Every structure is written in structure tokens, then in C-alpha cells.
Amino acid sequence: MTDARRARYVALFASEARSLLTGARRALGQWQDDPAEQGAAEEIFRALHTIKGMAASLEFAATADLVHATETTLGAVRRGDHAATAAWLGDFELALDSISIACEAAIVAAGGEGAAATPGTAWTGPRIVRVDLDRLDALLSDLGGLVMARQELERRAEADTFSPIARAALQMARRLDTLQARILDVRLAPLAEVFERIPPIVRDLARQLGRDVAIDINGDNLEVDRAILDQLADPLLHLLRNAVDHGIESPDARRAVGKRPTGRIGVTARADGDAVILEITDDGRGIDRDAIAARARAMGILEDRAALSDDGLLAVLERPGFSTVEQVTTVSGRGVGLDVVVARMREVGASLSLTTVLGRGTVFKIRLPTRLGIVRALVTGIGEERYVMPLTHVIELVACEPELVGQRDGRSVLFVRGEALPIVDLRRLLLYRGDDLPSRRPAVVFEANGQRVALLTDAVLGQVDAVVQPIDRPAGMARWLTGATVLDDGRPALLMDLASVV
Amino acid sequence: MAHRILICDDAIFMRTMIADILVSAGYEIAGEAESGLQAVERYKTLKPDLVTMDIVMPDMGGIDAVKAIVAIDANAKILMCSAMGQQSLVVEAIQAGAKDFVVKPFQPARVLEAVQRVLGG
Known part of the structure; x- marks a missing residue:
């Protein structure tokens, strides 16, 4: 396990174990109020079970053993071997506390975020809260309502720009701008979440297809809105599949045209104002625009006799159902076509462009908004x-x-x-x-x-x-x-x- | 084409870990589910090639989810993920139609071996 990966697991453990223990304590409170409450025991059991699994996976052996012992005690009560007396419930509460302490100690020892949850203790490192995206969506739509109220206020304030109302409206507008920026910031997630899945997939594809491919990824620290990121993975993987399958030639074919046998695929992200520009580059055979044009004319979707420009080429390729694959391969024959890639990108306000040179390679450029606007x-x-x-x-x-x-x-x-x-x-x-x-x-x-x-x-x-x-x-x-x-x-x-x- | 796998576990931690193991071996993650009910729903819509199924989950446990999925698709390929000390539940899951099982904490090699076995058989 790499250090970066382990650090991510430790962070996930920290946030999940804490929220599970909070839930377990709340359930225990209900159980103490009503000892006949069966649902509480179930919920606590699930929480402990999950924590045990996570701790064992991270080799937090002492913590895993402690949770296992507590789970066993709880098991006896769930089976009815032992009654959940007030004294037992009190002891059990102490056991949950011990688990909390053991988890926090394990997190610190593993170099995770700073020790937590003890009142008065100073935090070190970033404090992280997990939030359901639905809640952030709700916040964004509330913000929308507020923006409308502001517009109404501004319309009324226009009547007298020196009135106290107009001044208050201006102040509110400024604060609202800040608030908006902050809410949109909260939703940001790093491109790395999608990018880190790329190399193994590309390598595996290359193996299946008998290609030799080196992949180079840059700029994965840039952040975009979670909703945009979620829409990015499939189209991006599709473009990469196309690059490996239709772009990069076999090592022999590459040697024959004087290229290095290893093909290169690059995924680069860079910031451009409020947007992120993604470039998916390959040094393969390029797209044969004459062949595409001939096919498009044969299908009756292109009348022009002139050669296709890059934009014209993309306009043909993105037509629903248009495909240049003569024989369906196991790789790109399935899944979405370029039409779906373009449609998915447009839905999140992204635009796509294409540059291709026959024999030299292809670059897809995606201009991605970083914030839901x-x-x-x-x-x-x-x-x-x-x-x-x-x-x-x-x-x-x-x-x-x-x-x-x-x-x-x-x-x-x-x-x-x-x-x-x-x-x-x-x-x-x-x-x-x-x-x-x-x-x-x-x-x-x-x-x-x-x-x-x-x-x-x-x-x-x-x-x-x-x-x-x-x-x-x-x-x-x-x-x-x-x-x-x-x-x-x-x-x-x-x-x-x-x-x-x- | 990479096999598409649906990961069912109530802990993000576990889902992340399984996803990492599978993705690094070239499998594609079709989707994730955090309860038995969700697993059944996602199975219907995603039609994955294989499902990894935790046993202890809220809103329908893994064993009931296996039964529900097998009722929809008798050929469903389901791999149970169990913690130590759940042998009896594993047996129940296999009787319900699961094809194999792996034990947490996950050893990548074991997980991949089991996935290949289930997909191959």
C-alpha cells in the first residue's frame, strides 16, 4: 500500500469510525431509556462490526481486538444469553468510550489528522466533515432563492440609490457574493479522484490490445465541483479507450513508420481562469478525416465537398450513432460513442474541441467549468x-x-x-x-x-x-x-x- | 472489455479499499451500494458482471440481498465479503446463491483470486 493511499484510508477510517461511534452512542442512549429497544442493539452491532473491519484492514490490531471483544459481549445480549441490565448498559457505555480512545490513538499513531473529540484539545491538521451531496445541493438551491430576493431588493433600491435601503442592498449583495463563492468552494473535489483510476485501466487495455503505452498525468491537484467531477469519469475513460484502441498503433506498426514502439497518452489539466482545460493527447495514427468525410457523405449527412476542418470533423463524429469502426472490437465497440461524450460534457457546461494530424496523433481538449455556476x-x-x-x-x-x-x-x-x-x-x-x-x-x-x-x-x-x-x-x-x-x-x-x- | 463490478458495503472505507484493489487489476467499478436494498436496485439498473457483497448492512443485510438478486437473475455472480467469525453466515449466503467468499481484512491477492474464480466459473 502506498503512503498516499494509506493516508487516504486512515482519513476515511477517522471520519467513518467517529460518525459510527456517535451513532452508536445515540442508539445506546435510546436503549438505556428503553431496555426492550431491539433496534438499538442492531445498530450498535453494525457500527462495531464495521469499525472492526476497518481497523483490521489498517492493521490497527489492538483496536480491532478491543472492538471484537466488545462485539462478542454485545452478541451474548443479542442472543439472549445475558440481559441488558442498567449495570451492563453502563459498562457497555464505558466500552464504547474505550473504543473511541483506541481509535483516536490509532489515527494519531498512523499519522492521520490530529487527535480529536476531547474538548479543549487543540486541533492540528485539517478538520474534515463528510457531507451528503444532497445537502450541499439543497444549500445551493436555498442560495438561489436568496439571489432572487436580492434582485428584487436591488430593483426597488434603484429608485433612490442614496437611500438607506440602497446602501443596505449593496452591502447584502457583497456578502451574498462571498457566501456564494464559499458554498461553491465547499463542493470542490480534486481531479485526482478520477485521474488516479486512469493508469491501471489504460495499462490493462493496452495489454488486451497488444499495444505498448506509457501514460502521463498532470494537474490532478486541480479542483472542480463534485457534480461536474462525477460526470467527467465516463466520458474521459471513453476518450482514453478510443485513444488506446483506435489511436495508438501496434509496436510493429509504429516501428514501420519510424515512431518509438511505445505510444504515449497524456492527460493534462491546467487552470484557465474559472475553468480547467483538460487535454487528452495521443501520438497515434490520428483520425483519417477523408475517410470520415467519405462515410459522412455516403450517409447523406455531409454535402460539402471541401475537406473537413477539425471542428467539422468533430461535428460529424459527435452525431448520434456515427461510428467509424468497421469491425466492432471488444473495447470501443461497446459503451458510449463520441456523441454521448459530447452530450455529457455539454450537460455540465463543458465544451470539447479536437485537433488531429494523420499519422501524428490526436488531442481532445475539454474546457470544464470548475463551479456550478x-x-x-x-x-x-x-x-x-x-x-x-x-x-x-x-x-x-x-x-x-x-x-x-x-x-x-x-x-x-x-x-x-x-x-x-x-x-x-x-x-x-x-x-x-x-x-x-x-x-x-x-x-x-x-x-x-x-x-x-x-x-x-x-x-x-x-x-x-x-x-x-x-x-x-x-x-x-x-x-x-x-x-x-x-x-x-x-x-x-x-x-x-x-x-x-x- | 473490463468486467464491471458492483461493490456493496455500508462503509465507504471498505468500498474504497475494494475499488482500489479491483481497479488496479483493471476491473471497472459499475457502481456502489451502501445497503442491501440499494444493492438490489443497483443490480437491476447496472447489470454488473459481478457483485461484492458485505454481510452486515442496514436496510436488508447481505444475505437477503443475495436472495433478492438471485431471484431476479439466477446467473448472478456474487462474492461475499465477511469478517472473521461469520462462518455460519457465509454458509447461509452460499446456500442462498453466492458463489464464493473472501474474509476481511482484504488481502488484494485473495480478493482478485476469488473474483477471477467467480467470473470464470
Whole structure:
């Protein structure tokens, strides 16, 4: 067992043993109040049993023996060989105390976090609390409510910016910003949790496929939100599988083209402002863009005769169901395709790009947000439904007057100061069937992927700071709907990823 | 394709330790469960190639979970993880349909041996 790994186990032991002992004491209290209470004995038994197993695994022999002896005593009572008299329960309480002391001593001896739980003792090292992610999610959604209340207060304070209310609103806004940053910080977890699983998996794959691969990992100390990290593992492993299976050539094939027989796969993370950039690199054969283009044309999904750019290549590869694998291998033939990788990444607000050179290798670059964001967004409505879109992409709002609408290359366009912008109707995107079409409709002009588009909607209802939560998407839901939020009036709204609409 | 394994244990500590042992040998962790009930639910949705099952867990113990899983899938491959002194429970688990067992504290080599045995048989 490596030192780092052992330290992690000791930390887990510390937090689990403590919370189990706290639970056992609480159960013992109930048992003392009501000696006929059977559930308490069960709960204490499970706690002791778990602690014993953990202690034995860490070779805390004295602690394990002590817990085992206590468990045996408890076993006699559970079997009915012995009554749980008040005196016995009192002794048992002392036994639990001894176990606490033995655990703390073992943790300290193992170089774990500082001695704990004795009032008045100074803590050393970081103090750690385990928190259910659901609780942090609840905290985040409470924060969302508070952010809305702040917006309401700010709207009212605007009437007189020198009033005491306006000053109080400003102070509250500052504190709220700090609070928000702190809550989002609490949710951070190191990339190492996902990265440390990579090398053994890649090595095993390489063995199965007869490849010789060296893997290099950097930047695993960077942190991202737990919810984002949880979504990262599968897509990342998929990209790595592809790299080993389709990227890296066999040692002989590599020698034949003058490469070193050992292929290199790199996973590098670096901070970039509020985001983390992940690069998954391989020095394999690269992606054959002409072959992909030919196949895409044969399937009728690509009309253009021009060579595919890297972006164009990714756009083809990420189409649901598109696959270049002629014969299904045991490795990449199963599992999710690149379409699923891209969809999963978009759900957490990440974007993916690709660079590939035939014969030289491929780099997938993932720009990953580190925090679940609070997004400044525009609220629009279609019928009674509400959709929000991040303001980062929005350029302006224009009224879609009939005389501004025209045709160009067979597409409806909106003329805005002489520029013809393709029109996308949100009603049509959503397959909305309501007949409550307003006579005049606004268009949201936005820019994404280097293209300007006019998005027709029914109404523009204002701006919000939306606390965006990832959604569990039902099958068939449009992939450009990437999150959900709750508006001031308590209504739910879906977040649109404008970049995927284009 | 690596075999996918579902780890059932009420202690994060144990789940982490088993996961480390399995992952370092190239297995894929399909998911984790912290109670017998959850184990049964996860088995249905994840359809893992193998399950490691602790015996003592809250909300349905490991033995009842084995019975429930075998009722769903007679070919389920379940490996019991027991502490010292639970021989009688291990026998009960095997009768209920578990294929093999390992004893805590885990020796990586023993765990992997048992996993291979169960997957192979």
C-alpha cells in the first residue's frame, strides 16, 4: 500500500469510525431509556462490526481486538444469553468510550489528522466533515432563492440609490457574493479522484490490445465541483479507450513508420481562469478525416465537398450513432460513442474541441467549468413555458418586423442593419404546438461558433441570475437543453445552450 | 472489455479499499451500494458482471440481498465479503446463491483470486 493511499484510508477510517461511534452512542442512549429497544442493539452491532473491519484492514490490531471483544459481549445480549441490565448498559457505555480512545490513538499513531473529540484539545491538521451531496445541493438551491430576493431588493433600491435601503442592498449583495463563492468552494473535489483510476485501466487495455503505452498525468491537484467531477469519469475513460484502441498503433506498426514502439497518452489539466482545460493527447495514427468525410457523405449527412476542418470533423463524429469502426472490437465497440461524450460534457457546461494530424496523433481538449455556476441569463417565453439563455452569447434584441424578414439561399433570414441573419424559431425547435402565436415577436440575436443567428421567441421577460442545476434528461430531450433553474415567481425554466442550437 | 463490478458495503472505507484493489487489476467499478436494498436496485439498473457483497448492512443485510438478486437473475455472480467469525453466515449466503467468499481484512491477492474464480466459473 502506498503512503498516499494509506493516508487516504486512515482519513476515511477517522471520519467513518467517529460518525459510527456517535451513532452508536445515540442508539445506546435510546436503549438505556428503553431496555426492550431491539433496534438499538442492531445498530450498535453494525457500527462495531464495521469499525472492526476497518481497523483490521489498517492493521490497527489492538483496536480491532478491543472492538471484537466488545462485539462478542454485545452478541451474548443479542442472543439472549445475558440481559441488558442498567449495570451492563453502563459498562457497555464505558466500552464504547474505550473504543473511541483506541481509535483516536490509532489515527494519531498512523499519522492521520490530529487527535480529536476531547474538548479543549487543540486541533492540528485539517478538520474534515463528510457531507451528503444532497445537502450541499439543497444549500445551493436555498442560495438561489436568496439571489432572487436580492434582485428584487436591488430593483426597488434603484429608485433612490442614496437611500438607506440602497446602501443596505449593496452591502447584502457583497456578502451574498462571498457566501456564494464559499458554498461553491465547499463542493470542490480534486481531479485526482478520477485521474488516479486512469493508469491501471489504460495499462490493462493496452495489454488486451497488444499495444505498448506509457501514460502521463498532470494537474490532478486541480479542483472542480463534485457534480461536474462525477460526470467527467465516463466520458474521459471513453476518450482514453478510443485513444488506446483506435489511436495508438501496434509496436510493429509504429516501428514501420519510424515512431518509438511505445505510444504515449497524456492527460493534462491546467487552470484557465474559472475553468480547467483538460487535454487528452495521443501520438497515434490520428483520425483519417477523408475517410470520415467519405462515410459522412455516403450517409447523406455531409454535402460539402471541401475537406473537413477539425471542428467539422468533430461535428460529424459527435452525431448520434456515427461510428467509424468497421469491425466492432471488444473495447470501443461497446459503451458510449463520441456523441454521448459530447452530450455529457455539454450537460455540465463543458465544451470539447479536437485537433488531429494523420499519422501524428490526436488531442481532445475539454474546457470544464470548475463551479456550478450562477449564470446571468435572459428569460424568454414560448406560450406559458420559460427558457433562459446565458447572456454571454446574446448580442441584442430586435423586433422581428415582417418587412425585415426575407429569404436567402432558401432560408428565412432577418435583416439587421443590412446583415442577413439566419432565423431559428424557438417554437419550431421545441416542436411547440400551441396556437397562441403573438402578432409581433422579438428575436434574440446571439453569436456562437463564429456565427450570428436570430432566435425567434414569443416574449422576452427580463434578466435573472440563474442558479443552474444539471438535469436528469429523459430520453429524446433536446441536447441543447442543458440545465434547469427556478424563476422569481417559482416557475421552473430550462437553460438553453445557444452554442448547440447553431 | 473490463468486467464491471458492483461493490456493496455500508462503509465507504471498505468500498474504497475494494475499488482500489479491483481497479488496479483493471476491473471497472459499475457502481456502489451502501445497503442491501440499494444493492438490489443497483443490480437491476447496472447489470454488473459481478457483485461484492458485505454481510452486515442496514436496510436488508447481505444475505437477503443475495436472495433478492438471485431471484431476479439466477446467473448472478456474487462474492461475499465477511469478517472473521461469520462462518455460519457465509454458509447461509452460499446456500442462498453466492458463489464464493473472501474474509476481511482484504488481502488484494485473495480478493482478485476469488473474483477471477467467480467470473470464470
